[in-house]
Amino acid sequence: MREFSLYAITGEAFHPGRSLTEIMEEAILGGVDIIQLRDKKSSKKVLLEKAKALKALATKHNVPFIVNDHIDVALAVGADGVHVGQDDLPLQEVRRIVGPDTIIGVSTHKLEEALEAERNGADYIGVGPIFSTQSKEDVVDPVTTSYIQEVKKTIQIPFVAIGGIKRHNVQEVLDAGAERICVISEIVGAEDVRAVSAELAAVIKEAKK
Template identity: 70%
Template sequence: MKEFRLYAITGEEFHPGKELVNVMEQAILGGVDIVQLRDKKSSKIDVLKKARKLREVTKKHGVTFIVNDHIDVALAVGADGIHVGQDDLPLDEVRRIVGPDMVIGISTHQIDEAIQAEKGGADYIGVGPIFPTNSKEDVVDPVTTSYIQQIEAEISIPYVAIGGIKRHNLKQVMDAGAKRVCMITEIVEADDVKARCEEIINLMEEATT
């Protein structure tokens, strides 16, 4: 998969009155290089409609597009990848369905899950939640930055830190070893999404120099 640094997940409930595609395009213009559509409440047809629009804008800008959970939607729109959780289909089944070329990511919350994901052929893993977060209803307890340090020591595939990451605690995440971060509310709630993403990337660069 293409290298990435700033990963954005959709969160329409956090930007009422703003069009989903417009918000995510501003994020892309600000430096986001992966967009994930995560929608656990809409009907399948509505998820498909959103996915088609996001596939169009991500393709225009050369940005990786991931669909959360909905494998059929990911295949239907030609998404670059699918992201699954620990309670979804096993990785080998997901790979059998999507074929050899689609990116597969999986959320992990402890080191044995990460090791299993790597052995199972995941292309990348989500590592978190690092801090408390309100952007997901079925969230587990925070794993803290110590989990990032474990991942750095034992896992070789790409990983993205996620969960409660904001500008004020971003340096803690980077200092623990993370090179890629995922944000939802910190990006989509901003009045100026493009400027916010540019600021986040500047902070990431400062933390690694």
């Protein structure tokens, strides 16, 4: 899959009164280089319309578009990939459904899960939550930056750190070995989405030097 550094996930609860596409476009213009639609509450019909709009936006700006969980919606809109959790369909089944060219990401919370995802053909893994977060309804204890260090030493496929990452703690995550950061509320809930995205992108770029 194409290299990326700053991954933004939708979170409409954090920007009431502002449109989904407006927020995500500002994020992309600020430096986000991959986006994901994550929506646990909307009907499939509403989700499909959101996915169509975000796919068009991602195509316009030439960034990958990922759909969380809903494989059927991802296929319906021609999304670049899907992201699944530990309780979703097994990765081999997801691959059988979406085909060889679709990006598959897998959320992992411990090294055994990361190794299994790598063995089964994931294109990238999510590593987290690094810190406590209000963005997910299912509460998982923070894995801390020590999990980043374990993955960095062991896993060969790309990984992205996620969970409670903010401007004030992103350097800690990068220092632990992460090269890709996923952010929800810090970006989509910002008053100036583009500026915050640009700040985070610059910190990641500096860390890679």
